[in-house]
Each structure stands twice: as C-alpha cells, then as structure tokens.
Amino acid sequence: MRKAWIYGGGFGLLLVVSMIICLSIGSARVPLGEVWGILLHRIPGIGPHLAGEPDPAYAVIVTDVRLPRVILAMLVGASLAVAGAGFQAVLRNPLADPYTLGVASGASAGAAFAILSGMRLAFGMWSIPASAFVMGLLTLLLVYTLAGRSTRKSMETLILAGVIVQAFFGAFVSLMVSMSRGVINEIVFWLMGSVALRGWEYSRLLAPLLLVVLVVLVGYSRQLNLFAMGERHAAHMGANVHRTKLIVLGASTLLTAGAVSVAGTIGFVGLVVPHLIRLLAGPDNRLLIPVTALAGASYVLWADTAARLALANQEIPLGVVTALLGTPFFAYLLLKRKRASGG
C-alpha cells in the first residue's frame, strides 16, 4: 500500500511537472509561473478565484496552441503503455507490445483504409477507430495462429509472427497510399506517428477509451498476477483463464486501435515503459498498470517535446523519436533474454 502511494504520487507529480514545463517551452517561451496561472484559471468553477486573469497572448499560446497537443501526447502515451502492459501480462512475454505484435500495424491499415475510402465522411469520427479495432483484432488473431501455442519457449516465435504480419500490413498501407491522390502528405505524416495539429476532438475520442480500458485492466490485475505463473497454475488457482485472456487482449487491442487512430504508429512505448516500471516498482499488475499509465504519459510527452524542438526549423515525426529510443531498448531486452537462457 505504501508502495502505491510512493510510485503513484511520484509519477503523478512527474507528469504534472512535465506538463507545465512542456507547455512553457517552444518557439515562444512562456514563463513557468504564467503556465501555472493559466492552467489554474481554466479549472471550471473555482479557477478564477485561484489565479488572476492571465496575459491573453500567453493564454492563446498555452491553451489553444500547445495544450491540445500536450494532452493528446499524454493520452497516447498512457494508452500505448497500458496496452503494452496488458499484452505482456496475459501473454507472459516481456517483448510483447502493440508495435512488436503487429497489432499497431494492423490497426493502422484499418485506419488508413477508413480515411482513404471516405468512411469517415459516411459514418462519423468513430469509424476510424472502429475500423482500426477490427483490423487490430484480426491481426492479433493472425499473429497468434502463426505463432502456434504460445508457451514460454515460443516467445521469440510470437514476435517473429508479429514482424511478418507487420511487414505485410506495412506494404498494404503503402499500396493504399500510393493509389490515393491528394491526401498523401497527410497520410504519410500520420503513418510516421504524430500528435501535431490535432484538435480537441481527438483527445475526446481517446480519453474515454483509456479510462474504460484502464478500469477493466486494473479490475483484472489480480488475475493477471496469477497468469505470471502460467495459465495452468492460474486456472488451478481459480482464474477464469479463457475469459480473462479474451477480455484483456481485446481491451489492449481496443486501446491500441484508439491510439493509432488519433496519432498513427508510435512504436515501442508499450515495450519501454512497462519494463522500466517493472524494474522500479516490481511485477505486481495492481500497481504496475496504473503507474505505467502515468509514466507512459510523461514519456510520450517528452518524446513529443523533443520531436517539436530538436531541429530548429522542422519537426521530427514523433514515431521516429520513439523508435530511435525504443529499438536499442528492444535489442537490449533480446540480448538479456539470450544471456539468461544461456543461448
């Protein structure tokens, strides 16, 4: 219980501080005190009593230009990290994450199809995540079938199946992009992963998904702890193995689809963040999953701030930043596993 306060509080504080700093820095620098005042002022109801009327020029930069992007980066980060923690727990595979499993690629193929085919115009804003979710689930099913029965030994097989499926869907998306006219730039940028120039509606789409999935996964966290011993142990100890697996895989895929629909493919967040939190706070999913959400939000927020500011006149796609950070980490995990198994 004390651990929960330490890590929950610590990463919560980190997130708030990160948010204020990231809102402050940029092409026009806003003083930290101003950012704090503007945010307090915006709290509905009591806001005006907590802070005075902010400088309108600063207020526009912070609330209209930067805040939507910062919030979306946080939501995407939390979603991908939580999805990663869910996949890892239920598959007992520390290398699993929305990206390495190919689920993100499948979901992005579904989303790209929805964008290019004009489904969005016909069925509204939920058509993109819905299409991404269906494709994400199908991908997961495909990867699972390809890998065969996933025992502990076949961890690498599962990831290999993910790579195969990912290559296929990557080609499929490229094909769709090359056949379309007009929207290519937008699509390509989206595919590389970005939270730039997205309005509030994207956050409004992702936030409820994150909330629901987070509640579900925390609710199943004790069953997921039993999964750490293997499915047979878990069944003997009273876990409903098939139902838990179905729900957790479905929920993690849903969250992946949501994140991919609003921000494209941002890889390795679900791999890096849960692993670091596991090193710090231990493997107990009751603590791991919520803390992973907080830490994932901070991680992608800083990655996006780096994407925004690293080059003077140009933005780097966010997906590029997370991949540059994530792939060495992935390689390190693979090496560590090889050493542990004496291979």
Place this chain on the structure above:
Amino acid sequence: MIAGKDLSLRLGEKPVLRQVSLTVEAGCFYGIIGPNGGGKSTLLRLLSGVLAPDSGSVQIEGREATDYPRKELARKLAALPQEGVDAPGFTVREVLLMGRYPYQGWFGTEENDPTPLLEQVMERLALHELADREIDALSGGERQRVALGKTMLQEPRILLLDEPTTFLDIGHQVELMDYIREWQSASAQPLTVVAVLHDLNLAAQYCDRLLLLNQGIAEGEGTPQELLEADRIERVYGTRPLVLPHPVSGVPQLLLSSRHASSTP
C-alpha cells in the same frame, strides 16, 4: 472425496484414456503410477477440471466438476504441477498470498485476515528467511516448497500433485513428500491427496492406494502390497524387478536388475 467415472479422452486420433474409473476416499493418499505415455497426467488434469473428458464424469465432493464456478472449485481443489512455480519478479510472500485469490472479493479483500495462516505456512515449510526473495532467485527445491505453500494457503480439501518430485534430488524428494504427509495429518478437515508418481518406491512409501495406468487403461488398483508384484510390473513396464519388503516400514520396494547382469547369486 473425488471420483472419476468411465473417463475417456482422445487427443487427435489417439485415445489417451479409455474408460478409467477411480474413487478416492476423503483423507486418502492416492497414487497414480504407470509407464510414460500411459495417461497419468491427463487423468490428473481431468480430475482437476481444467480439461473436460470426451465421456464420463468427475465428481468432487459429490458434485460434478463442471458445475463448479472456477473460484469455488479452487477453494475445494488445489494442484501442484510438475514444473513448480515461476513468476518472474514476484517475491515468495507475494506468490504465497496469490493462493488466497479464490477467497478474495472484487477489490482483493477477504473476510478474514490471511496473515495468521501465512505465518503458519511459512513456519511449517521453513520459508521465513526466503519471504522477501524473488522467486526466480530460488533453487528448484525451494521453488517447489513455495509452490506447495501456495497450495496450502489455498486451503483445499483435495490436493492434486503431478510428479512433484521430478526435478528434485532424493533429499528434497523425501522432504517434499514428508511435508505433504505432515500437512495431511495436521489438517482439521481430512485432506485428500491424489499424486501422479514416477518413482514406484516413493509411491509405495507414501500412498495408501495405487492405480496402475497403462496405455490409457487401468491395469489394477489396490494397496501397494496388492499391486506391486513382480509379474504385474514386468507385464506393464517390460522389465522384471526384485520386490522386497522395506526393512523398516515393510512396504514393498523394487530393486531393478539389468538384463545383462549375471543371475547367479
């Protein structure tokens, strides 16, 4: 009490079990023996309710195994698989407390505080100094002890063991079997144990009754004295052992002899 009636199962085309029946009375230490591929572990998995038979039924405490909700079944029946526990990163104490899962409500709380029980189990299995160690840092024997402790916290009426001594040296084998025996005699309500055992001598030492399975068929059932005869062993295993009474306990013990050894005394 646990009973299986006319249990049959095919995996693919191959019949693994054919019309096997058994009844284990409450408080009995029951052994399932037989050659490799005879269907021992499969029978145990059917009894545990995680696998459903093609035909036949399993009764646990007078009720169909398939009628139990998973959590309620886990309060009646615990199982110790062959490979011990492996839960990377979890401490011994955390693993032990996972045994309480079937008694916890939605928020992970229990009506009664499990701490006294936890203390008692750690005392009985000498796990106190390991309590805060991570499970992956333990030796095979220690891990198996933790696995047993976890099933003790589950407070079952029936304990299923699948070759629990496979990866243990003789010292740890006897230690583990003794722990189970002591648990059985110390529990207030009768604890029924059903164990798949590879080692016939160990089975004769600890089991009240034995079931001999060969190629999915029950070849015989009875006390170790009744069942472990040289003729029957030769028929089933294809090697003729020397059967002698144990000098202390009097239970039958098997001595193996090579076909090339000289038969002159």
